[in-house]
Amino acid sequence: MMRAGLTAERVTLAAAELADEVGLDHLTMSAVARRLGVKDASLYAHVRGLEDLRGRIALLGADEKTIRIAEATAGRAGKDALVAYADAWRAYAHDHPGRYTATQIPMEIDPELLARAPGPRRAIELTYSMLRAYALTEPDLTDAVRLMRSTLHGFVSLEAAGGFAHARPAQESWLRCLDALHSLLEHWPAPDEGDPR
Amino acid sequence: MMRAGLTAERVTLAAAELADEVGLDHLTMSAVARRLGVKDASLYAHVRGLEDLRGRIALLGADEKTIRIAEATAGRAGKDALVAYADAWRAYAHDHPGRYTATQIPMEIDPELLARAPGPRRAIELTYSMLRAYALTEPDLTDAVRLMRSTLHGFVSLEAAGGFAHARPAQESWLRCLDALHSLLEHWPAPDEGDPR
């Protein structure tokens, strides 16, 4: 009897593919096992359980997304970099909806595993270094980073949920939103004390 | 033997409460039945199944959220209205995380049920009428509405997922993001054709 040659990584990858196909919440241990040609009990030698598996998918997604963004923005600056960054983000979410969804679920991920994954940390660093091109200083820089991540994630998330009625193509709104973000970062407003009237 | 007096609405409400407590993805038919003091099979007289129940929770959440926003923004204008709108949005997500999560999941909701629910439609209308206070014309108005919804949803969603490391309080970033949104709406940029260098 041949062995399947399972590892935690291979199991995670198969699970990620499956999650992309059927949606993260339809991901089951049994289905992953079937895809790998293995009985479901065999998976537990490599992965603690379904919760753990979803955490691993989230980490994989974060790593992959970060790499894509890093490649896309390499050598670019200013609005070029911003658009490349945002497009890479959105493209990853489109290409890997299951993995992307996994990254946005509040989970207790194995701390040791999380410490080993460079993705989440590096993603933040990338954003900071890109936004440093604009004339922002702390704490505005942090707020701008959060605004940008919020907007990108929110857009992609609403788009995936069918939140944009088909009146106007999402792609056009997307481009205009990036225009707006760029303009906003160039003219970041001072804190607004009290009623301006 | 007394009857429990179930209706689709009561089942949905119990399910929504449970989803808020344990998280939407830990919502089970059995648990809802237990909370109502009823066997799980009894629920199927009022609700098609778990999927349908989640759809109903989503619709309930959309309705409630819309009402809260409408109340908060009533009689306000300009930045006042914007802040009230955004705060109400965020507060609802905090108060009812399960229902809020339900609204952002791509689902096939019973079309007849959806047609009966005023929430989703009215939410969009509210946003449009608020943003009409700024000097925006179509298609910029639609893009601005989408940007605003994206940013609010993204912020709330990332916050719930623990996406903001505790370096800076989320509340402060939130206020500054609203400043930024307001400023952006007042100075919505023209489309950026080609490379600006």
Next chain:
DNA sequence: GTTTTTTCCTAGGAAGACTAGGATAGGCAT
């Protein structure tokens, strides 16, 4: 008071998460 409708139950099947314990494939040393 009888009939009808609705509500809720019991019973049970199918699928999935997970555990315990056994068999064996492959690597390793001798």
Next chain:
DNA sequence: ATGCCTATCCTAGTCTTCCTAGGAAAAAAC
């Protein structure tokens, strides 16, 4: 090559959950 050892994979079984079918009885209609 042979024997050992570890990790891998399986069988068997438990428990939970979703959901259906059909029956009993409570409430409603008449």
